[in-house]
Amino acid sequence: xxxxxxxGEFEQVVLLAILRLGESAYGVTIRSEIxxxxxxxxxxxxxxxxxxxxxxxxxxxxxxxxxxxxxxxRSKRYFALTRSGHAALVKTQRAYQKLLDGLDLLGEAxx
Amino acid sequence: MHNASVAEWIVARFxxxxxAASIVGDLxxxxxxxxxxxxxxxxxxxxxxxxxxxxxxSVAAFMFGAWACAGLQVTxxxxxxxxxxxxxxxxxxxxxxxxxxxxxxVYTTIRYGLRDRVAQLAxxxxxxxxxxxxxxxxxxxxxxxxxLSLCIVLASLLTRERxxxxxxxxxxxxxxxxxxxxxxxxxxQYRRFIVPMPRTVAEIQQGVQAHPSIAWMYLSMILxxxxxxxxxxxxxxxxxxxxxxxxxxxxxxSLSRS
Numbered sequence: 443x444x445x446x447x448x449x450g451e452f453e454q455v456v457l458l459a460i461l462r463l464g465e466s467a468y469g470v471t472i473r474s475e476i477x478x479x480x481x482x483x484x485x486x487x488x489x490x491x492x493x494x495x496x497x498x499x500x501x502x503x504x505x506x507x508x509x510x511x512x513x514x515x516r517s518k519r520y521f522a523l524t525r526s527g528h529a530a531l532v533k534t535q536r537a538y539q540k541l542l543d544g545l546d547l548l549g550e551a552x553x
Numbered sequence: 554m555h556n557a558s559v560a561e562w563i564v565a566r567f568x569x570x571x572x573a574a575s576i577v578g579d580l581x582x583x584x585x586x587x588x589x590x591x592x593x594x595x596x597x598x599x600x601x602x603x604x605x606x607x608x609x610x611s612v613a614a615f616m617f618g619a620w621a622c623a624g625l626q627v628t629x630x631x632x633x634x635x636x637x638x639x640x641x642x643x644x645x646x647x648x649x650x651x652x653x654x655x656x657x658x659v660y661t662t663i664r665y666g667l668r669d670r671v672a673q674l675a676x677x678x679x680x681x682x683x684x685x686x687x688x689x690x691x692x693x694x695x696x697x698x699x700x701l702s703l704c705i706v707l708a709s710l711l712t713r714e715r716x717x718x719x720x721x722x723x724x725x726x727x728x729x730x731x732x733x734x735x736x737x738x739x740x741x742q743y744r745r746f747i748v749p750m751p752r753t754v755a756e757i758q759q760g761v762q763a764h765p766s767i768a769w770m771y772l773s774m775i776l777x778x779x780x781x782x783x784x785x786x787x788x789x790x791x792x793x794x795x796x797x798x799x800x801x802x803x804x805x806x807s808l809s810r811s
Contacts, residue, residue, distance in 0.1 A: 448668070469579035486595045487602025490576055494568065494603075498795045506571065509578070512585070514557045516578030519571075 468518040501527035567603035610663035611783045617656040618779030624649030625733040653729045657722045670718035717793040728785035736774040743770045
């Protein structure tokens with residue numbers, strides 16, 4: 443049994459965006475989802491290198507989908523989390539949750 | 554469309570063809586909203602982000618690759634005679650292997666980061682060899698460093714991922730010797746052709762200074778060897794260390810089907 447990979451902050455953001463998008467997670471939608479949720483547009487270079495790195499580590503998997511004329515006949519590359527990617531994300535989010543327990547940080551921000 | 558093909562060709566220099574096509578497709582999809590200037594600026598940023606680690610790693614590791622070539626040159630020039638007399642230049646081979654190890658450590662640390670297993674292994678072995686370099690090959694230091702190195706190598710055999718990581722420096726060493734020895738042999742032959750029969754180191758240096766083409770010949774052979782070592786390191790690493798999880802095999806299948 444291999445240990446779940448450790449995740450950086452941007453990696454977590456990208457993984458959560460992929461989870462939110464479900465079946466329709468590819469470069470353009472992931473970018474706009476991150477922008478909509480965080481208010482910051484990720485640099486295209488950072489997004490693609492992060493996706494490639496996570497695929498090489500086995501955190502996400504990708505497959506080629508449909509090509510549209512708008513894309514010059516090029517296929518979309520869809521992404522989904524692998525089992526180990528899911529486990530790594532759960533582990534990291536649990537750690538955050540433990541740190542937040544007993545703090546009314548979100549309530550203070552909303553007040 | 555022609556511009557998109559050019560863009561795809563540029564990105565494909567730094568990643569696989571399929572990944573390049575999907576990246577350019579994404580940028581083209583957004584180009585209608587954001588304009589051609591945004592498209593080319595984004596493309597430049599993507600290319601830079603994909604390339605900088607590899608280029609910086611190659612440049613930074615070049616020095617160690619060049620030192621390894623110098624070691625190979627001495628081994629090659631002594632090689633034939635040493636084989637006949639049964640006295641192989643062991644210390645020279647040791648230094649050459651050491652420089653190749655340092656090459657792998659620097660290259661993989663910059664290219665793949667400190668979390669990478671190959672970088673961790675190469676750095677651990679490099680740290681162990683530093684006392685030998687600092688204090689010379691004294692018996693006590695050599696014994697301690699050899700013992701520690703053996704412990705690290707044995708520890709690297711414990712898991713499948715670490716065993717695979719250990720194969721990368723080994724593969725680079727094989728390529729380094731396999732490519733470096735003929736390259737240095739060719740450079741030596743060229744020097745002997747221009748300045749025949751030098752015997753001492755001073756005479757060799759004089760020969761190199763006598764004609765600038767000799768220095769250029771050595772430099773080009775060193776560059777070719779270092780390039781081959783970097784390419785070997787990168788390819789062996791990618792082949793052995795990519796996609797460790799079982800369900801990521803589906804990725805390759807789905808990509809190859811399309």
